[in-house]
Amino acid sequence: MQIIELYSDPDYVTNVVLDDVMYFLRLSWNTEGRFWTMQIQDYSRVPLLTIRLQTNIPLLARYAVDGLPSGEFVVISKSTDISQYDFAENYARLVYVSEAELP
Numbered sequence: 001m002q003i004i005e006l007y008s009d010p011d012y013v014t015n016v017v018l019d020d021v022m023y024f025l026r027l028s029w030n031t032e033g034r035f036w037t038m039q040i041q042d043y044s045r046v047p048l049l050t051i052r053l054q055t056n057i058p059l060l061a062r063y064a065v066d067g068l069p070s071g072e073f074v075v076i077s078k079s080t081d082i083s084q085y086d087f088a089e090n091y092a093r094l095v096y097v098s099e100a101e102l103p
Contacts (some may be wrong), residue, residue, distance in 0.1 A: 006087035018069040070099040
């Protein structure tokens with residue numbers, strides 16, 4: 001399991017290596033709706049998928065998109081809602097479970 005460090009900035013891109021493949025994650029805070037979205041981009045910065053971050057559920061399981069990471073993302077939190085500052089203050093964590101670690 002890989003913890004992905006996230007921030008409270010309302011819109012930013014971070015790069016991560018997942019299962020030996022480089023991806024870019026664009027995190028955006030929706031001020032009106034009060035939720036985070038995450039866009040997964042390949043190494044060329046081509047968008048593959050944009051999803052709303054929700055807690056304690058597999059985020060990729062329902063998508064069949066070529067080029068996505070082979071593992072699974074999960075937001076771990078004791079709350080069902082994620083505030084703009086929860087990732088930066090460690091009330092919520094985005095984790096990646098590699099393909100090898102999946103049941």
